[in-house]
Amino acid sequence: MAAPVRSSDASQASVSAQSTAVSGAENVHLQYSVLLDHLIGDKRQIKELNPSVMGGLPTPHKTDEQKMIERGMESCAFKATLACVGGFVLGGAFGVFTAGIDTNVGFDPKDPLKTPTAREVLRDMGQRGMSYAKNFAIVGAMFSCTECIIESHRGKSDWKNAVYSGCITGGAIGFRAGLKAGILGCGGFAAFSAAIEYYLR
Incomplete structure (x- = not known):
């Protein structure tokens, strides 16, 4: 037959259980706060995003020639030249297109009743295409060069x-x-x- 449990022993057991529960909760709270400090707090370590560490392909260091080419491609002269060439091609194509849908291409204003030949039509289309190409090239170069200069001066994009x-x-x-x-x-x-x-x- 088991001995009866005294009330003083039961109260001490309940007090010790409560103190253990409180200390355990404080311990969990302390560990959680320490974890938060290391994850998003002041103790967070800033890691370098290196592809070789993250499992990606390592990026080789740029040589002086590559850096020089990058500086050249970012220069205003290169941007203006690229816009000039692009404007020339786009303007030429636009001029040939507009000449193709124009019904007066190849006609001689002095003799409007004369039917133009294929050579005359092609010549007029080429002249109009070259005129448009030159205009587009000049506008593209001017716009790109001034935009690059303004962006370099303001320091904003x-x-x-x-x-x-x-x-x-x-x-x-x-x-x-x-x-x-x-x-x-x-x-x-x-x-x-x-x-x-x-x-x-």
């Missing part, structure tokens, strides 16, 4: 660079026809550049 560059380019092109044309060209080119930047960004 945002929509304002394109708007300023469009105003300068449009104003310079329109100023040949007078002050009013220059102001209209500045405003029109700036608005067009802002619309393109808003659509692209």
Whole structure:
């Protein structure tokens, strides 16, 4: 037959159980706070995102030639040249397209009843394509060069660079026809550049 449990022993057991539970909860809370400090707190270690450590392919160090090529490709002269070539190709294609849908291509204004030959039509298409190509190349080079200079001067890459560059380019092109044309060209080119930047960004 088991001995009866005294009330003093039961109270001591319950007190010790409560103190153990409280100390265990405090211990868990302490461990949790330490874990948070190491994960997102002040004790968090900033690790370098190295692909070789993360299991990816290691990136080789850039040579001086590669750095020089990158600097050259980021220069304003290269950007202006690239825009000039792209504008020339795009303008030539646009000129040939517009000449192809024009019904007056190849016709002689002195003799409108004469039917143009295929050579005359091709010659007029080539002349119009070359004219458009030159104009597009000049505009593209001017816009790209001024935008690069403005971006380098401001130290920011945002929509304002394109708007300023469009105003300068449009104003310079329109100023040949007078002050009013220059102001209209500045405003029109700036608005067009802002619309393109808003659509692209």
